[in-house]
């Protein structure tokens with residue numbers, strides 16, 4: 001906590017074009033609000049709607065889970081918020097309000113600056129989160145210096161603080177290439193990168209899908225802790241309704257590009273109205289299989305043994 005607070009005071013110097021977001025966010029105003037968002041894809045023969053008229057909002061400190069089966073439109077929704085839609089897709093209608101401003105029409109460079117500094121993201125493909133031939137430390141320092149006016153020394157100190165915050169042996173992780181870290185360690189480092197600039201919103205798109213169940217739980221516990229420290233809003237994307245219900249305040253259930261049901265996790269758990277939601281609820285929960293006494297915190301020994309073995313994913 002202290003490390004992140006110190007880092008926050010170091011890194012407050014902001015890009016001018018985004019200064020309007022420096023104002024403290026009121027807990028009563030949403031960080032993100034989607035109003036009737038519709039995304040279309042162009043074909044040779046015409047256009048189709050991939051996302052149709054979806055609306056939800058996320059407040060500071062809140063976690064909203066966007067849940068649905070493969071192909072329901074979760075990642076396209078994330079792509080629209082991040083301004084990372086494929087060329088063939090465009091926002092055809094609706095608003096994406098970030099801290100009250102509609103960012104849909106913002107020019108690409110302004111959107112790029114917003115992402116990373118005010119909107120962080122962690123994707124399921126942690127292998128692709130980092131450039132393979134650059135040491136982790138250099139990549140984190142570069143991210144910091146792209147968004148903040150910092151000397152190398154300041155950025156290195158902040159990057160080390162973040163690596164420590166996510167439970168990695170900071171100096172050694174800083175000096176490692178991505179291939180020298182295990183999947184869980186890489187996803188922790190990706191979380192450090194996503195949270196490093198203390199974003200108002202973090203988008204976590206299936207952040208644990210590529211990890212085993214126990215490592216995935218560690219990463220999610222870490223995400224919870226960091227969210228509490230930073231106070232950011234989290235959009236948590238998953239296909240597993242059981243998995244997200246115990247983590248999210250609110251759930252939006254998506255099917256075929258539309259939100260079919262929305263509500264507090266507790267209400268969805270006990271009184272799901274839509275048959276599709278009930279079908280997702282009937283899917284077998286896997287996390288109940290974790291032994292209650294399993295230590296989800298200590299993976300330092302994995303790092304040690306990996307380095308003794310000369311590197312490579314554990």
Ligand SMILES: Nc1ncnc2c1ncn2[C@@H]1O[C@H](COP(=O)(O)OP(=O)(O)OP(=O)(O)O)[C@@H](O)[C@H]1O
Pocket residue numbers: 041050068069070071072073074075076077086088239
């Ligand atoms: N680059 C693309 N070009 C064409 N169609 C795409 C592209 N990306 C996604 N789609 C289509 O958009 C729809 C929504 O896809 P999306 O990736 O958002 O689903 P999802 O719910 O995130 O699925 P998953 O859980 O498998 O990631 C799908 O029908 C998909 O085939």
